[in-house]
Amino acid sequence: MDREGPTEVTSALQEVPDLRVSTITPASVQLFQDVGAWDDIAPPRSAAFQQMQVWDEGGNGCVRYSAGNVGLPNMGYVAENRVLQAALMRRLTHFENSRLLWPASLEALTLPSYAPEAHEGRPTSSLHLSAGNTLSILEMVNCRPSTNTLAELRLADGQTFHARLVVGADGARSRTRQLADLRTFSRSYHQRGIVASVRTQQVNDTAWQRFLPTGPLALLPVRGGYSNIVWSTTVQQALALEKATPQEFAFAVNEALNGGSTPARNPLLPFSSAADFTAPPTVFPVDGTVQRSFPLTLAGSGRYVRPRLALVGDAAHVVHPLAGQGVNLGFGDVRALSAALAHAVETGRDPGELALLEEMYEQPRQRENGMMMMALDSLKHIFAPQKGLLASIRGLGLDLINGTPALKERIMKYAMG
Ligand SMILES: Cc1cc2nc3c(=O)[nH]c(=O)nc-3n(C[C@H](O)[C@H](O)[C@H](O)COP(=O)(O)OP(=O)(O)OC[C@H]3O[C@@H](n4cnc5c(N)ncnc54)[C@H](O)[C@@H]3O)c2cc1C
Numbered sequence: 001m002d003r004e005g006p007t008e009v010t011s012a013l014q015e016v017p018d019l020r021v022s023t024i025t026p027a028s029v030q031l032f033q034d035v036g037a038w039d040d041i042a043p044p045r046s047a048a049f050q051q052m053q054v055w056d057e058g059g060n061g062c063v064r065y066s067a068g069n070v071g072l073p074n075m076g077y078v079a080e081n082r083v084l085q086a087a088l089m090r091r092l093t094h095f096e097n098s099r100l101l102w103p104a105s106l107e108a109l110t111l112p113s114y115a116p117e118a119h120e121g122r123p124t125s126s127l128h129l130s131a132g133n134t135l136s137i138l139e140m141v142n143c144r145p146s147t148n149t150l151a152e153l154r155l156a157d158g159q160t161f162h163a164r165l166v167v168g169a170d171g172a173r174s175r176t177r178q179l180a181d182l183r184t185f186s187r188s189y190h191q192r193g194i195v196a197s198v199r200t201q202q203v204n205d206t207a208w209q210r211f212l213p214t215g216p217l218a219l220l221p222v223r224g225g226y227s228n229i230v231w232s233t234t235v236q237q238a239l240a241l242e243k244a245t246p247q248e249f250a251f252a253v254n255e256a257l258n259g260g261s262t263p264a265r266n267p268l269l270p271f272s273s274a275a276d277f278t279a280p281p282t283v284f285p286v287d288g289t290v291q292r293s294f295p296l297t298l299a300g301s302g303r304y305v306r307p308r309l310a311l312v313g314d315a316a317h318v319v320h321p322l323a324g325q326g327v328n329l330g331f332g333d334v335r336a337l338s339a340a341l342a343h344a345v346e347t348g349r350d351p352g353e354l355a356l357l358e359e360m361y362e363q364p365r366q367r368e369n370g371m372m373m374m375a376l377d378s379l380k381h382i383f384a385p386q387k388g389l390l391a392s393i394r395g396l397g398l399d400l401i402n403g404t405p406a407l408k409e410r411i412m413k414y415a416m417g
Contacts, residue, residue, distance in 0.1 A: 015224075017224070017226050018082045018083075019195045019197060019228070019292055020080065020082075022081060024046070024084075024327075024328070025328045037088050041084060042077075046079035046223060047078050047079075049075055049076060049220070050074050050205045051075070052065040052207045053208050053277070054210075056398060057259075057261070058391045058395075060263055061396065061399045062263040062276060062398055062399070070412065078220045078228065101159075104156075105155060106156075106179070108154040109309075111151050111307060112149035113149075113307075149308075150163060150164060150352075165308055165309070165310065165351045166308060166309045167310050167311075167312060168180070168311045169330075171314045171315060174301075177311055180311075183302040184299060184301050187297060187299070188297050190235065191238075191296045192293040193231065193238075194291050195291065195294070196229045196231075196290075197228060197289045198219075198226070198228075198285065200227055200281040200284070201282065202281065204219070204225075204227050205221055206221070207219075211383045216231075217230075217253070217257065218230040218322075229291075232322060238293040242290075245285075246285030246286055249291055254282055257280045262277060266399050276402060299318040300317045300370075300373065310357055310362075312334055313329075313333060313334075314330065320380050322376060322380060325372055329369050333361075333365050333369075336361050339360065343360060
């Protein structure tokens with residue numbers, strides 16, 4: 001058995017955090033605790049945030065959430081992707097019956113046809129393609145294949161494997177999904193998300209998000225006094241910001257966060273959210289860093305499963321980063337698929353059986369992910385116009401949420417998973 005993990009993701013923390021970070025909801029934290037990976041992710045390797053403030057340059061409204069108000073120690077964590085990968089990879093190497101192939105690249109995939117076939121007991125494995133071109137192979141005992149045709153994978157180096165279940169976790173441009181011939185829908189937002197590292201004078205413990213005329217800008221706390229910027233904007237502005245020096249970029253962020261008007265009292269409401277508004281911290285450049293940008297799209301696979309195949313994470317759905325939900329939807333998939341596989345092991349069912357995958361994985365996850373995709377897409381459109389009636393209604397809506405504790409708590413609990 002090969003017990004050597006991938007070196008790229010098991011290395012020590014760098015001084016400056018990774019540009020790619022994720023907000024981790026309490027539901028995802030629970031998953032990491034369940035698989036024994038949380039100790040390698042928890043602060044100081046990640047940062048907890050106690051508050052969240054969302055405000056609007058065009059509509060004048062503001063919502064401020066505080067973990068203390070609902071009796072929680074924090075509202076979530078921000079962790080670098082590298083830290084998440086390393087922690088999960090370390091757990092994977094502890095499984096007696098697992099083998100990691102690293103690096104590995106999928107070249108060909110053959111799946112059984114949809115027609116039901118005869119049962120035949122042939123012991124084999126479940127293959128998971130994920131986290132940085134790694135293929136993990138887990139032996140699944142007690143499970144009887146429901147069809148005598150197994151999935152066949154061929155890697156770029158010519159190695160071939162047979163599996164009762166292939167889990168495609170290979171991201172938005174999933175090769176697994178393409179090879180399985182699963183139809184996708186995709187709509188470009190004609191925007192890019194720019195990510196960067198900055199510093200704040202005091203340690204930042206708030207997730208800030210301001211809706212600007214060009215899109216939302218988030219300032220998220222990361223470990224060691226650093227913060228991360230996720231700025232969704234026009235293609236033109238993103239490409240220009242990518243070329244900016246760290247000093248120029250920090251200046252642009254400060255302008256974007258603090259320029260224009262601050263929330264003011266809405267005359268239509270008996271209470272004022274403006275009193276809750278807190279000015280965001282000034283950001284400072286981090287020498288030697290660069291900004292990177294990614295195209296923003298809404299995309300999804302019409303089906304998440306086929307006989308002997310399940311797609312998880314961005315391979316199945318891609319959302320706008322405005323609420324930091326992308327990776328958490330993927331971890332929700334992992335929870336549901338794990339429950340389906342545990343059920344297969346307990347009952348002796350085939351883990352690659354289409355009916356099992358449909359009932360216990362695809363249907364509940366498509367419902368859940370579909371609702372979140374619609375909610376995020378609607379938010380994106382509601383926050384697009386910056387002037388006029390819709391902007392005023394939007395400002396009123398934010399103030400109403402802020403001034404209605406029950407509604408505020410409901411939205412917060414939904415976002416926290
Ligand atoms: C600007 C921006 C900001 C974001 N911010 C947040 C945030 O704050 N919170 C949040 O929850 N989400 C955020 N997201 C979304 C989040 O990054 C993704 O949802 C998440 O990374 C998806 O994880 P994944 O494992 O499904 O796919 P990926 O992270 O894309 O990983 C796929 C892996 O598969 C490997 N792979 C691909 N093809 C092959 C192949 N043929 N053979 C072998 N291996 C292969 C890749 O190397 C990669 O390691 C953001 C996204 C963007 C663009």
